[in-house]
Amino acid sequence: MRGWGRKLLGYLGAVVVLLLAWAALSAAIGSPALPGPVIAIATFIEQWAEIWPQIAISGARVVAAMVIGTALAVPLGLWLGRSPRADAMAAPMIFLLYPIPKVVFLPVLLVLLGLGNTPKIALIALIVFFQILVTARDAAKAVPEGSIVSVRSLGASRIDVYRHVVVPASLPDIFTALRIGTGTAIAVLFLAESIAGTNGLGYYIVDAWGRIDYPAMFAGIIAMALLGVVLYEALDALETWATRWRVAGR
Amino acid sequence: MAALEFGSTSMTYEGSDRSVRALDALELAVDVGEPVAIIGPSGCGKSTLLLLAAGLLAPTSGAVRVGGSAVDGPRRGTALILQDFGLLPWKTVEANAALGLKIRGVAAAELHQRAISALEGVGLADFARAYPAELSGGMRQRLALARAVALDADLVLMDEPLSALDALKREELQDVLLGLWKLRGHTQVLVTHSIEEAVFLGRRVVVMSPRPGKVSAVVDNPGMGSEGYRVTEEYFETVKRLRRILAEEGVVAAADVVAP
Numbered sequence: 228m229r230g231w232g233r234k235l236l237g238y239l240g241a242v243v244v245l246l247l248a249w250a251a252l253s254a255a256i257g258s259p260a261l262p263g264p265v266i267a268i269a270t271f272i273e274q275w276a277e278i279w280p281q282i283a284i285s286g287a288r289v290v291a292a293m294v295i296g297t298a299l300a301v302p303l304g305l306w307l308g309r310s311p312r313a314d315a316m317a318a319p320m321i322f323l324l325y326p327i328p329k330v331v332f333l334p335v336l337l338v339l340l341g342l343g344n345t346p347k348i349a350l351i352a353l354i355v356f357f358q359i360l361v362t363a364r365d366a367a368k369a370v371p372e373g374s375i376v377s378v379r380s381l382g383a384s385r386i387d388v389y390r391h392v393v394v395p396a397s398l399p400d401i402f403t404a405l406r407i408g409t410g411t412a413i414a415v416l417f418l419a420e421s422i423a424g425t426n427g428l429g430y431y432i433v434d435a436w437g438r439i440d441y442p443a444m445f446a447g448i449i450a451m452a453l454l455g456v457v458l459y460e461a462l463d464a465l466e467t468w469a470t471r472w473r474v475a476g477r
Numbered sequence: 478m479a480a481l482e483f484g485s486t487s488m489t490y491e492g493s494d495r496s497v498r499a500l501d502a503l504e505l506a507v508d509v510g511e512p513v514a515i516i517g518p519s520g521c522g523k524s525t526l527l528l529l530a531a532g533l534l535a536p537t538s539g540a541v542r543v544g545g546s547a548v549d550g551p552r553r554g555t556a557l558i559l560q561d562f563g564l565l566p567w568k569t570v571e572a573n574a575a576l577g578l579k580i581r582g583v584a585a586a587e588l589h590q591r592a593i594s595a596l597e598g599v600g601l602a603d604f605a606r607a608y609p610a611e612l613s614g615g616m617r618q619r620l621a622l623a624r625a626v627a628l629d630a631d632l633v634l635m636d637e638p639l640s641a642l643d644a645l646k647r648e649e650l651q652d653v654l655l656g657l658w659k660l661r662g663h664t665q666v667l668v669t670h671s672i673e674e675a676v677f678l679g680r681r682v683v684v685m686s687p688r689p690g691k692v693s694a695v696v697d698n699p700g701m702g703s704e705g706y707r708v709t710e711e712y713f714e715t716v717k718r719l720r721r722i723l724a725e726e727g728v729v730a731a732a733d734v735v736a737p
Contacts, residue, residue: 376559379533381581381628395568
């Protein structure tokens with residue numbers, strides 16, 4: 228509980244500092260395009276009934292995309308990391324595709340998959356997939372050979388080796404990649420929602436912008452920041468639980 | 478019938494530009510329930526010998542037999558304890574002790590009971606829920622032993638299991654090893670760098686020479702396991718004899734032959 232208290236206090240301090248800086252900047256610029264935090268927060272509360280469904284829609288899209296991307300990338304990445312032959316064939320392909328910014332495929336996805344949830348989820352899943360794939364592959368490669376030999380000497384099958392050694396050994400790296408990935412995922416979500424569709428936080432922000440309703444625009448930005456924090460902390464809690472052995476002995 | 482038998486066993490590792498002959502026509506038979514210690518310099522193929530016995534490597538030529546049948550993969554009754562203990566940091570002490578049983582598909586209730594009684598046997602029952610990172614070096618070693626005990630192994634292979642411990646802990650764990658062997662009567666092959674450890678834990682001490690690895694001498698040590706053996710004249714004499722043999726092999730400096 229002390230850890231939670233400290234974390235909350237940290238967030239509180241960060242929020243105070245950010246709000247003060249924001250207020251100072253807004254006052255210095257004096258343009259309606261950058262309203263102060265007071266009016267933005269007031270609008271956020273006022274518009275809550277309208278904003279929270281957008282948070283739910285955007286949140287559902289990001290979570291679905293991250294689950295799909297991870298579920299596909301982890302088994303494939305671990306397998307490539309443990310199978311030199313498969314890796315030799317797949318690695319060049321991965322390294323050719325990896326640096327391409329996947330957002331460039333948004334137009335293609337929109338044409339193929341329409342304007343609904345599917346292209347947005349597909350795009351984010353694609354980005355998450357590559358990040359997790361490369362991480363899982365490298366993590367599986369780095370599994371200590373001694374752990375594998377000791378488990379194999381107990382008569383472990385290939386599946387047992389994955390289950391008892393490769394998967395748990397790679398989990399910390401995969402979680403790190405996922406946490407870093409939330410930032411990218413939300414940025415891409417904004418882009419996808421602002422270009423196509425009629426709902427979600429990205430749409431809400433761009434729509435407010437179009438109406439020159441800057442306080443509403445910033446209320447949407449606050450909502451997006453909250454979504455990011457919640458996702459990041461949820462992943463952090465999940466990681467702490469899934470890799471509790473790492474806290475031991477410290 | 479020997480519990481473990483090597484018949485003109487050779488092992489060559491094929492590297493990218495050269496091949497290394499780790500074992501050359503090795504002949505060795507270990508009787509059922511016999512504790513054997515293997516000593517020799519680095520590169521004499523000691524670890525290879527254990528990996529072959531455990532079924533994790535296949536010999537280039539010759540035979541490896543356990544209980545009379547050729548080894549063709551890891552075997553149920555064989556436990557291998559490695560230098561780094563082979564513990565999995567993400568599993569609790571109990572789950573580490575039970576890992577071999579779990580892989581063999583033992584039911585949860587029996588698994589728990591056998592793991593706990595194995596942990597009791599090495600004095601770790603109070604730490605069942607801890608993780609390996611929370612244990613000291615000696616306790617980790619005990620845990621690695623508990624895994625072999627839980628398996629009810631009839632052949633225990635150990636690759637320098639105590640080399641990471643300080644001298645006092647080492648003697649304590651040697652006593653634990655001896656106690657377990659006396660209690661269970663399994664066949665035991667211990668690879669070690671320590672002359673004293675070899676004499677304390679090997680009823681026969683096999684001396685190996687390097688490049689290519691082969692048996693260069695065998696020292697019989699019938700007093701091993703008797704009460705207070707560590708302080709008997711026979712123990713010291715055997716240590717000295719072994720030291721002399723190793724000096725002739727050029728493994729220990731000749732000046733060390735007389736000194737304790």
